[in-house]
Amino acid sequence: MQPPRSRQGRRRRRPEPPRRPPAAPPPAVDSYEQGPYEQSPHEHNAPGPGRQRQSAPDPYGPGLYGPDPYGPDSYGGDSPRRHDPYQGSSGMGQDLDRAFVGASRSRTMFRIMVVIVVGVILLAGIAALGFLFFKPPGKGGAAVPRNDPGPKTSPKGQADSAPGTPPVVTPRRPVYIPARGTGRFYRPAAGAGRVYGRGKVMRYMVEVEGGIRQQPLVFAQTVDRILADPRGWTAGRKWGFKRVDSGPYDFVVRLASPGTVDKLCAAYGLETKGQVNCSGGKQVVVNLRRWLLLTTYYRGQPDDYHALVINHEVGHRLGFNHMTCPKKGRPAPVMQQQIFGLKGCRVNGWPYDRRGRFVTGPAVP
Structure with a gap:
């Protein structure tokens, strides 16, 4: 009996793995060669019994490199559209x-x-x-432009002037004469009138300052009546007159308070001191004080005095200068400053007499 060997030095044999049976040979394929990119038959998608072999993927198609950014995928092809930002x-x-x-x-x-x-x-x-x-229409009047001082290039003008203050008539009833009105002027609501006289037609307007309690229509009718009278400036057959309310005009007759008269006349270098009237440029300015208080020489004759005021100032506009009494007992010329004295003549408010003769007198230097 041999003694047992020690375990040292013994080599332990590993068990051999079981041998696998040889794999079945692949089915024969006529004239088929595996391409360089074709999958191996051992892949999971290799053709087997009952399955068809898949074609090799296109190295330039969507299977390998994704959708073609320049192909039909980007412009309406059948493949899904790529994301375009x-x-x-x-x-x-x-x-x-x-x-x-x-x-x-x-x-x-x-x-x-x-x-x-x-x-x-x-x-x-x-x-x-x-x-x-423009200003809003007032009582009995229509809106008109603001103060028109007239052409400033025309320094010529006429104002009644003499030493002292012209005498006036003390009214039986108090009259309203403010030192200054509103400074705005109103035309009558009634429209233009007819032409009076022959010759050159002078177009004129009539305006009344606000705040002086005078009706524009009443004043305009008075001016119309005076300029249309046969003893007026139409008797010379050189001028005709027509009142207008718009468009071009040759002069404007204004009834204003003493303070406003001073302001308007001063534009022509004329000094009125709140007492007299004036005519300058295209303006014929009538002082309310003179219009209402008359003068002692025309006591009880307001219509004749009003005719004197209008004819005298319009005469200046037509080119006439001041005159004086030609002879004692004769009618005073309308261009005479009758408010300061008659100098022996009789009162007269018309440029022509009833026979159509011009009432004249020596010129005042």
């Missing part, structure tokens, strides 16, 4: 389109706002000009 409802292109549309709308709204603002400014300017140059 400039397309779609939430792409960059839509954002830019919305930005452009918003900017266009903003510009349109800005232009509309500019048009509205400019329109409001223009309307405000027109309203301001209307307020400055």
Whole structure:
């Protein structure tokens, strides 16, 4: 009996793995050669019994490199469209389109706002000009332009002037004569009148200052009656007269307060001191004080004195200067300053007598 071996030095044999049966040979394929990119028959998709072999993938098709960014995938092909950051409802292109549309709308709204603002400014300017140059119609009158001092290039003018204050008639009833009116003038609501006389037609307007309690229509009718009288300036057959309320005119007859008369006449270098009338440029200015208080030489004859005032100042507008009494007992010329004295002549408020003869006298130097 041999003694047992020690376990040291013994080599332990590993069990051999079981042998696998040889794999079945692949089926024969006529004239088929495996391409360089064809999958091995041992892959999971290798053709087996009942399965057809798959064709090799196209190295330039979508199977290997994804959709062609320049092929039909990007422009309506059958393959799924790739994601384009400039397309779609939430792409960059839509954002830019919305930005452009918003900017266009903003510009349109800005232009509309500019048009509205400019329109409001223009309307405000027109309203301001209307307020400055026109006034609202007053009682018995229509709105007229603000004070027109007449042509400033015409320094020629005439005003009644003499030492002292012209005498006036003390009225039985107090009359309203303010020192200054509103400075705004009103024309009568009635329109233009007919032409009186022959010769050159002189177009005139009639205006009354506001705040002096005188009716424009009443004053205009008085002026019309005086200029149309056969003893007036039409008797010479050189001038005709027509009252107008718009358009060009040759002169304007204004009834104004003493303070306003001083202001209007001063524009022509004339000094009236609130006592007398004047004529300068296209303006025939009648002092309310003179119109209502008359003069002691015409006491009880207001119509004749009113004729003297209008004919005297319109005579200046026609080019006549002051005259004086030709002879004692004769009618005083209408161009004589009768409010300061008659110098032996009789009162007379007309440039012509009833026979159509011009009443004249020596010129005053």
